[in-house]
Every structure is written in C-alpha cells, then in structure tokens.
Amino acid sequence: MEPTLVDAELHRRLVYGDESALGEAYAAYGGLVRRVALRVTRSQAAAEDVAQEVFAHLWSRPYAFDARRGSLRTWLSMLAHRRAVDWVRSEARHRKDARADDSALHAIPDSGPGPDETVVDRERALLLHSALAELPLPQREVVHLAYFAGRTYRQAAVELGIPEGTAKTRLRSALRKLAESLADPPDPALERGA
Amino acid sequence: MSGEHEAVRDLLAAWAVGALTPADERTVPRHLAACESCAAEAERLRETVRLLDGPRATPSGPTTGPTTGPVNGAGTGRAARGTRDKAPAGRGRPTGEDGPDGRSAGPDGAAGLPPALLAAARRARPAAPRVAAHAAPYAAAVAGLGALLRELDVPGRWSTPVVHDWDVQDTVAHLIAADEPLARLLGLVPRVPRPGGAEKAGWEAAWAARTAEVIAHQRARPPAETVAVWSAQAAALLAAPEAADAGRAGHATTLMGVRLPVADHFVVRAFEAWIHTDDIGRALGLAVPPPPEPHLWQLVRLAVRILGRALGPTAAPVLFAPAGGGSDAQWVLGSEDEPVAAELVLDPVDFCLLIGGRYAPGEVPRGAVGDAAAVTAVLERAASLAWL
Numbered sequence: 001m002e003p004t005l006v007d008a009e010l011h012r013r014l015v016y017g018d019e020s021a022l023g024e025a026y027a028a029y030g031g032l033v034r035r036v037a038l039r040v041t042r043s044q045a046a047a048e049d050v051a052q053e054v055f056a057h058l059w060s061r062p063y064a065f066d067a068r069r070g071s072l073r074t075w076l077s078m079l080a081h082r083r084a085v086d087w088v089r090s091e092a093r094h095r096k097d098a099r100a101d102d103s104a105l106h107a108i109p110d111s112g113p114g115p116d117e118t119v120v121d122r123e124r125a126l127l128l129h130s131a132l133a134e135l136p137l138p139q140r141e142v143v144h145l146a147y148f149a150g151r152t153y154r155q156a157a158v159e160l161g162i163p164e165g166t167a168k169t170r171l172r173s174a175l176r177k178l179a180e181s182l183a184d185p186p187d188p189a190l191e192r193g194a
Numbered sequence: 195m196s197g198e199h200e201a202v203r204d205l206l207a208a209w210a211v212g213a214l215t216p217a218d219e220r221t222v223p224r225h226l227a228a229c230e231s232c233a234a235e236a237e238r239l240r241e242t243v244r245l246l247d248g249p250r251a252t253p254s255g256p257t258t259g260p261t262t263g264p265v266n267g268a269g270t271g272r273a274a275r276g277t278r279d280k281a282p283a284g285r286g287r288p289t290g291e292d293g294p295d296g297r298s299a300g301p302d303g304a305a306g307l308p309p310a311l312l313a314a315a316r317r318a319r320p321a322a323p324r325v326a327a328h329a330a331p332y333a334a335a336v337a338g339l340g341a342l343l344r345e346l347d348v349p350g351r352w353s354t355p356v357v358h359d360w361d362v363q364d365t366v367a368h369l370i371a372a373d374e375p376l377a378r379l380l381g382l383v384p385r386v387p388r389p390g391g392a393e394k395a396g397w398e399a400a401w402a403a404r405t406a407e408v409i410a411h412q413r414a415r416p417p418a419e420t421v422a423v424w425s426a427q428a429a430a431l432l433a434a435p436e437a438a439d440a441g442r443a444g445h446a447t448t449l450m451g452v453r454l455p456v457a458d459h460f461v462v463r464a465f466e467a468w469i470h471t472d473d474i475g476r477a478l479g480l481a482v483p484p485p486p487e488p489h490l491w492q493l494v495r496l497a498v499r500i501l502g503r504a505l506g507p508t509a510a511p512v513l514f515a516p517a518g519g520g521s522d523a524q525w526v527l528g529s530e531d532e533p534v535a536a537e538l539v540l541d542p543v544d545f546c547l548l549i550g551g552r553y554a555p556g557e558v559p560r561g562a563v564g565d566a567a568a569v570t571a572v573l574e575r576a577a578s579l580a581w582l
Contacts, residue, residue, distance in 0.1 A: 012483035017322030017337025022315060023306045042248055052311045060318035063345045063480055125245045132246070146213035147246070153208040154215050165204070172207040179242045 003159070007072040014062040022059045029073060030055070033080040036148045040084035040129045042122075046091075050083045070141060071159055077144040085133045088126055124182060131181035132174075139174035142167050198225055203232055210239035319344075323429075328457035329437035331464035331489035336428040338482070339369075339471040343421055345480060352417040356477045357470075360409070363420050365470050367412035370424045371405040372466055375449045376459050377427055380434045385423045386411050397451045431463070452500065461496045464489065469550040484543045491523065494542045497549040501576050502527050509575075510535040510568035516542040517561075527572055536564030538572060548576050 013021035030051060037050035054076060058065065065075050132143060145156035146167075157167035202225040208214050209222050226233045307315070322330075322337040346352055346362060356365045374384055386408045412420040436443040436456050443457035454462070468485055475482035484490055494516055502525065509528030516523055517539055526534060539561035540548070548558045555573035562569045 008483070013486060015338050015341050015483055016334035016486050016489075017320075017341070018334070018486070019312075019315075019321040026307050026311070039246070039248060048308075048310075052308075052314050055307075055311055056314040056318045059315040061344055062341050066481070068481065121245060121248075125248055128242065128246050143211075146208060147211040147243070151213060152215050153205075153213045156213065168204045168208060171211070171213070172204065175207040175210060175239050175242060178246075179238050182242065182245070 003071060004067060008067040010072065011062060011065060011067050014059060022055065025058060025072065025076075026055055029076045032073065032149055033076050036077050036080040036144075037084040037087075039148070040081060040126075041087055041091075046084070046087050050080055050087060053083055054080045073149060074141050074144050074159075077148050078140060081129070081144070081148070082133050085126075085129050088129070092126070127181060128178050131178050135174050135177065139170045139177075142170040143174045146171055199229060199232065202226070202229070203235070206232065206236050206239055209236060210243045323432050325432055325437045326440045326443070326457075328440055328443060328492075329432060329460045331485060331492050332428075332437075332460050332467065333432050334486055334489055335464040335467035335471065336425070336432065338485075339366075339467055339474075340421075340425060342471055342474060342478075342480065342482065345478065346417070351478065354477045357473045362474055362477070363412060363417040364409045365474055366417075366420050366424050367409045368405050369467060369470055370412070370420070370427060371401070371408040373424075373427055373431060373463055374404065374408075375401075376456075376463060377431055379447060379449065379456070379459075380431065380436055382427070382430050382434070385427050397449075401450060428467075431460075436460075454496075458496055461492050465493050465496070465546070465550065468493070469547075469552065472547070472552070484546075490542055490546070491519065493546050494519070494523070497546060497576075498525050498527070500579065501549065501572070504579060505572065505575050509571060510565060512564075512568050512572045513537040514572065515539050516545055518542065528568075534564070535568040536562060536566070538562050538569050545576075548573065549579060551577060551579070553577065 010021050010025055014025070033051045033054050034047045037047035037054075038044065041047055041050065057079065058076065065072060132140070135143065141160055142153075142156050145151040145159055146153055151159065153167045153171060154164055156171075157164045160167065162170075198221065202222055205214060205218055205222055208218070214222060226236055319341070322333040325333050343362075343366070352363050353361045355361055360368060370386060378384065388404075389407070412423070431437060437460065440457055443460065444455050446453055446455050447459070449459050449462075452462070464485070468482075472482045485493060498514065505528050507529055511526050511528040511530070511532055511534050513534045513536070514525050514527050515537065519542065540558060544553065544558050544560075547553050548555070555570065555577040558573065558577075560569075560573070
C-alpha cells in the first residue's frame with residue numbers, strides 16, 4: 001500500500017475508536033518519537049513522558065492529523081519535538097525557581113548536562129532546538145525527515161512530494177537559519193520560556 | 195569545476211545532517227578538500243548539527259558504537275543510508291520498526307503499547323466498546339462523531355451551519371431524538387423530557403416533532419451538555435444486552451416506518467450517525483473518513499435491502515454492483531422474473547451518501563450500461579428514501 005494510503009487507513013481506524021490502530025502507530029513510530037524527544041530533553045524519563053503525550057494526543061484528537069497535508073511520520077516527529085522543547089523550557093523555569101529557593105538547588109539532575117556536554121553547549125542546543133521548532137513548516141518537515149528520521153534528501157523529497165532540488169534548498173535554508181540563530185543574541189522571550 | 199561547486203554547495207546541509215545519497219558521498223568530500231569556501235560553510239553547518247545532536251552517548255540513539263565520523267549522520271549514518279537507498283524504489287524505510295507496513299498487529303494490537311501509555315490514552319478518550327458485529331458500526335460511528343466534536347473547542351464553531359437550519363449543536367440534538375425510538379424500544383428512559391404527551395399520527399410527523407422539541411430544549415443549554423446527553427444515550431444503547439448478543443436482537447420491530455430486526459436498527463443508527471458526522475465535517479472543513487471497511491459494507495447491504503423493498507417486485511431489474519464489493523456483493527434490484535435491463539456501479543461511499551439524501555440522483559458519480567430509464571428509476575428511488 002502507498003504510504004499515504006497506509007496513513008489514511010490508520011487515521012480512519014483511530015477516528016473510529018479502534019485501539020489496535022494506536023498500537024500499530026506506536027509500533028511504527030514509537031522509536032522515532034522517543035528518539036526525537038530524547039535528543040531534545042537528554043532524559044530517558046522525559047522522552048518516555050513526551051512519547052506518551054504524543055500518542056495520547058494522536059488518539060484523543062485524531063482530527064489534529066490530516067493525511068492530506070503530510071505524513072504521519074513527519075507529524076508525529078514534529079509534535080514530539082515541539083513537546084520536548086516545551087518540556088525543556090518548563091524544566092529550565094523550574095530550575096530557575098529552584099535556584100531562587102536555594103534549598104532545592106540540585107533537585108533536577110536528570111536534565112542537567114551530561115558528562116560530555118558543557119553547560120554552554122546544553123544552552124546552545126536548547127536555543128537551536130527552539131529555533132528548529134519555529135522554522136516554517138515546509139523547512140521543518142524536511143529537517144525532520146532528513147535529520148531525525150534518517151532519510152536521504154532524495155527520500156525526503158519523495159515522501160513530501162516535492163522536487164529533489166526543493167528538498168535540498170529547504171534543508172539548506174533551514175540549517176543556515178539555525179546556524180544564524182546561534183550567532184544572534186538569544187531571544188529573551190525564549191529564555192523566559194514564553 | 196564550477197558546476198561541481200554549485201552542486202556541492204547545494205548539498206552541504208544534507209551532508210551536515212548525513213542525508214546524502216551514496217553517490218554524493220564520494221563527490222562532496224572530494225570537493226571540500228579543494229574548496230575553501232565550501233569547507234568553511236560545511237564546518238559551520240556541521241557544528242550546528244553537532245550541537246543539535248548533543249553528547250554522543252544517547253542511550254537509545256539510532257546509531258551506536260564508535261565511529262570515525264565526527265558527528266551524527268555524516269559518519270555513522272553513511273553506511274546505514276547506503277543500504278537504505280538499495281531498498282525498493284519509493285520505500286524509504288530502513289528498518290522494520292520505523293514505518294507502517296499495513297499489516298495488522300494482531301487481534302489486540304493495543305497490547306503492544308506500554309501500559310502507562312495505554313492508560314493515558316484511555317483516560318483521554320475511551321475506545322469504541324466491544325459489541326456484537328451488528329452493533330459494531332454504531333459503536334464506531336459514535337466514537338467517530340465524538341472524535342470530531344473534540345475539534346469544536348474553538349469559540350464560535352458550534353454555531354457553524356450544518357444542514358437544514360441546524361448548526362452543530364442542533365445536529366447533535368437531532369441525533370438524540372433520532373436514537374430515541376431504539377432507546378425506548380430497549381427500555382431506556384428518554385434523556386430529554388417529553389412534554390408533548392399526545393403521540394403524533396404517523397412516524398414522520400412524530401419524528402419531526404420530537405426533533406424540533408429536543409433541538410429547542412438543547413438550544414437553551416451549553417453545547418457540552420448536548421454532547422453529554424447524546425453520548426450517554428449512545429453509550430446506554432451500546433451497553434444494552436441487545437448490542438452484545440445477536441440472539442437477543444433478532445426480533446423484527448417497526449421503527450421510523452421500517453420493519454427490521456433490532457440488529458439492523460443498530461445498523462440504521464450507525465448510518466444516520468455517520469451521515470450527520472459527515473455533514474458536520476463538511477461544515478467544519480474536516481474530511482471525515484468513510485466507516486471502516488467491514489462496517490461500510492454492512493451499511494451498503496442494509497441500504498440495498500431497503501432500496502429493493504422500496505422499488506418493489508415489478509420494477510425494471512437493474513444489476514447493482516458497488517465498486518470493490520466483489521462477486522458476493524452484487525444484487526438485482528426490482529423484478530426477478532425479467533432479464534436484467536441495466537447494470538449500475540457506484541462507489542459504496544457514494545451509494546451511502548445517495549441513500550442518505552446527500553447526492554442528487556443526477557449528480558452521483560456512476561458507471562451504468564443498459565436501459566438508462568431503469569438506472570434513473572433506481573437512483574431516484576434511492577435518493578428519495580430520505581430516511582435519515
């Protein structure tokens with residue numbers, strides 16, 4: 001079956017309350033969703049929570065996904081990324097609060113930088129992932145397929161139904177924008193987690 | 195060289211995230227070794243990706259093990275992608291896990307879900323209840339309308355005009371009234387007061403009056419309450435013993451002018467719920483999928499029986515073959531004593547919409563051969579059933 005038909009059929013069963021369709025969606029995309037969430041949150045537990053949120057959302061609001069406008073793979077990947085960025089921002093807020101509270105200074109070790117990662121890198125990574133989440137949809141889709149889902153630009157073009165050259169251009173514009181976001185001074189709104 | 199320069203420059207982002215094709219894997223590094231400006235750009239993009247990646251030790255990352263490549267895809271991804279591109283054309287699926295395969299995950303696919311996820315999903319939205327085959331289309335249709343109504347949490351959306359002079363809330367209120375005769379038959383108490391007292395003569399008048407009554411009653415209430423009343427009545431119908439056991443749903447009863455076994459009245463309820471869900475979806479600009487395949491054919495079979503009855507035994511016989519139904523889903527409508535005058539093919543969803551009064555007989559897409567008048571008679575009769 002064509003991938004879009006597979007998505008449409010899965011969506012049909014989700015809409016009509018068939019729980020086994022959720023099981024199939026999880027079997028197909030659970031790994032990708034957890035991987036995306038883990039890359040942003042750096043926390044296994046948080047990644048599991050994000051995955052749970054993402055699939056519960058797919059189940060409880062099946063009409064939020066529209067098979068005519070994109071693949072389920074990309075949609076889930078983007079939703080996972082967005083939720084993971086939100087998780088990190090809210091975590092950062094909590095840490096600030098905790099710091100103000102002093103006694104709970106190291107209350108949330110889980111999201112702290114790993115041994116291989118400096119605090120500065122961790123902050124720059126969050127900045128980048130926040131910028132990624134704000135990319136225009138057409139660019140974001142290509143990044144998700146090529147970067148998170150491990151597609152070549154050629155496969156991404158096929159999956160999105162766009163010319164190969166367009167996929168390359170979008171990927172390039174996206175990555176340049178992300179690189180520039182590092183050069184720019186951090187957006188205070190993002191820092192606040194707004 | 196400048197042609198290669200342009201080509202490689204366009205590929206640098208794909209290179210940085212490890213999304214090159216195997217052929218590009220050779221040209222890009224060769225050019226980078228010779229071109230300073232490309233090498234600088236490549237380094238900048240790769241550094242960006244390195245930060246996105248985070249530290250190497252991601253416990254369940256897509257690629258593991260030490261590699262010589264400096265970052266994520268550009269190093270470890272290369273080998274993997276080399277094999278991916280050898281996959282059959284049009285299928286960019288590297289592993290069994292990462293992609294749908296259209297196969298069923300078994301009778302209880304939800305069993306593959308982590309328990310916490312399954313619990314969270316069920317808290318957010320219950321699954322369609324398990325009922326006997328005759329009630330399954332209704333259980334699914336109720337779940338489907340429930341899912342659609344969740345999209346109305348935007349201010350003003352409830353007052354979107356749907357059909358007749360009904361908005362979304364009125365349409366749900368109508369379904370409360372429409373499900374009521376079956377609910378009463380099964381001994382359930384009406385959820386909206388019946389002040390009318392005297393029954394109207396004839397089911398159509400009574401039905402229209404009851405719809406008007408329920409709509410007027412519900413208009414004074416918040417839409418969420420209307421949904422709750424509809425949903426509670428539907429749940430009660432599906433919890434009735436007649437929904438669980440075909441043996442208890444075999445006796446024929448006349449409801450809304452049609453004499454059918456109770457089991458088929460459940461299918462009629464599914465039909466109506468789906469038609470109105472489709473109405474609401476169109477009004478909101480959301481594509482409502484057709485009922486699941488087995489349910490769709492249950493609707494088609496029932497509609498064919500009712501249409502055949504309405505045409506009567508003397509109508510010019512037409513072979514009706516809904517598309518995709520196979521040889522056991524073809525029926526001769528009309529007289530059995532004459533040779534078939536025409537053949538008619540309709541998409542099963544279009545046929546259901548025609549039966550539901552959502553297509554004019556002249557407008558439904560069709561394939562027809564033979565006596566055009568006989569075909570027209572069937573289409574017109576189907577559209578005029580107006581039973582929903």
